[in-house]
Every structure is written in structure tokens, then in C-alpha cells.
Amino acid sequence: MKLLRYAIDGETYVGLLNDAEILRLGLRDMTELMPTEAAFVETGLLDKLDDARILPPLQPGKILAIGRNYAEHARELGNEAPSEPLVFAVMPSAVIADGDLIEWEADMTAQVDWEGELAVIIGQTARRVSAEEALDYVFGYTIANDVSARDLQTRDKQWTRAKGLDTFCPLGPVVVTADEIPDPQRLRIATTVDGVEMQNGSTADMIFDVRFLIAYLSRAFTLNPGDIILTGTPSGVGKAQNPPQFLGEGSVVSVAIEGIGKLTNRCRVL
Ligand code: MG
Numbered sequence: 001m002k003l004l005r006y007a008i009d010g011e012t013y014v015g016l017l018n019d020a021e022i023l024r025l026g027l028r029d030m031t032e033l034m035p036t037e038a039a040f041v042e043t044g045l046l047d048k049l050d051d052a053r054i055l056p057p058l059q060p061g062k063i064l065a066i067g068r069n070y071a072e073h074a075r076e077l078g079n080e081a082p083s084e085p086l087v088f089a090v091m092p093s094a095v096i097a098d099g100d101l102i103e104w105e106a107d108m109t110a111q112v113d114w115e116g117e118l119a120v121i122i123g124q125t126a127r128r129v130s131a132e133e134a135l136d137y138v139f140g141y142t143i144a145n146d147v148s149a150r151d152l153q154t155r156d157k158q159w160t161r162a163k164g165l166d167t168f169c170p171l172g173p174v175v176v177t178a179d180e181i182p183d184p185q186r187l188r189i190a191t192t193v194d195g196v197e198m199q200n201g202s203t204a205d206m207i208f209d210v211r212f213l214i215a216y217l218s219r220a221f222t223l224n225p226g227d228i229i230l231t232g233t234p235s236g237v238g239k240a241q242n243p244p245q246f247l248g249e250g251s252v253v254s255v256a257i258e259g260i261g262k263l264t265n266r267c268r269v270l
Helices: 071-076 150-155 160-164 210-220
Strands: 002-008 011-018 021-025 042-048 063-067 086-090 101-104 116-122 138-145 169-177 188-193 196-202 228-230 252-257 261-269
Touching: 086 160, 116 188, 116 210, 116 252, 138 252, 138 261, 150 160, 169 261, 210 228
Parallel strands: 063 228, 101 261
Antiparallel strands: 002 011, 002 169, 011 021, 021 042, 063 086, 116 138, 116 228, 138 169, 188 196, 188 252, 252 261
């Protein structure tokens, strides 16, 4: 299933996307579908995708993110490939939808960068689960852009502001349920900026795969339905370009993942 959360005339709905049509479900929140097998009610109502304003697929409880999870990306920024996952948190308040504006103040940061990432959505409570059973806890997958203010990332020493500014976590547009992606380690992931391809990798190249990450994180934190894991970005970020290239006023950044779709956002400098 491709699930979408959207608004029409100020009302919020969850639906099943089928080409340009949305089959409206009798729910307000995708977490009502969790865990993986929850039943849902079809209302029989069809909405047109063109009439809908796309919303973030869900409001995550927590967002756990993994840095330097592709060796080539670690290298391009002059870092060693980590021997254990580099875990940080992204503010849930940073989440925006496909089509929303990524915004920042010019006197806050001048080095806003893109990071296209596969996002894993947890569907049932996971605490100390094994890697073998880890995928059973996944509700589905979506696309994220782990937008990063490189100057703040360097200056602050830790990444809370750099990765967590309002609007810095575009997510969506759809969630593809886990049954349709039995192996999350064989997906193409590509990022374009103003139509120019900057990143093109495969989730096969993750250093720590989705199974390992869920098991690893679930030893530290109880993972709850609606929590999200950002699995790291392939090489091709702006800071690694020669000369470095960053997002600016009007930049349009799109992240596409095979089998899921495309997440597109325009930038506005305040
Ligand atoms: Mg990242």
C-alpha cells in the first residue's frame, strides 16, 4: 500500500494512493493502522491527488538519525567510516511535507546542504529486538531529506541545531508499507538540485543495514509506533563539491527512492 496523509478544505485524511486518485480511509492518523496488520475501513470516497494538499505522512514521536552510514559519504567529508553507528536525534518539529518550503534565516546559516535518505517508520514497540526479527517491527518506508546547516554543524560541535532547525526534515510524500519492500537494502536513491543529479546511490551500500540499526537503537531506546529512523545519506552532498555548493533562495531539491516516489521542496531564505 502507498499511504498518504492529506488535507482538503481544511480537513485531514489518510488515504491509499492509486495513481492520481486517493481512496479515503476512515482514519485521521496513520498510527491507527499500526502495527503492521491493523485493519482499516474504506469510506468508499475517492479524492483527486490534484485537489489534496499533501501533509507529512505522520508526526513522528522521535526521529533517530545515523551519520556517515555510507562509506563513500564519510570519505567525501574527510571522515573515517564509523565502526559503530553514529547516532543523533532530529527534532520532530523540523518535519515538513512534500511541497513545503525549507526555510532559514540568512544570519543563522549560509551553508544549507541536502542529504537524501531512506526513512524507516516503526510500526510496533521494539525494545532489545534482534537483527533477525528487526524488520517485523517496520511499518513502512518513506523518503527524507536530512537538511543540514554545515556551518552550525561545525561550530556547535554537536548537531542539534544543524539538523533540527524548523523545516529541516522534509518527509514523504507517501509511506510504502513494509510488505511491498521486503528488502530495504536494494533501493536506488538519488537527489537532484535544480534538476541536476547530485547524489545517486544504493541502499545496498549502507555500512549498517536497516536490520542492524533497529536492533542497535532498540538496545538504547524503546522504539514506539510512529518513530522514524533516518538511515544516512550516500555521497554527493553539497559540502563535498569542488567548490562547495549549498542551497539558496529558490533552490529546488528532490530526493527519489526506487519503489517509493519523490520528495520535492523549494528553499526560501528569510
Ligand atoms: Mg544524514
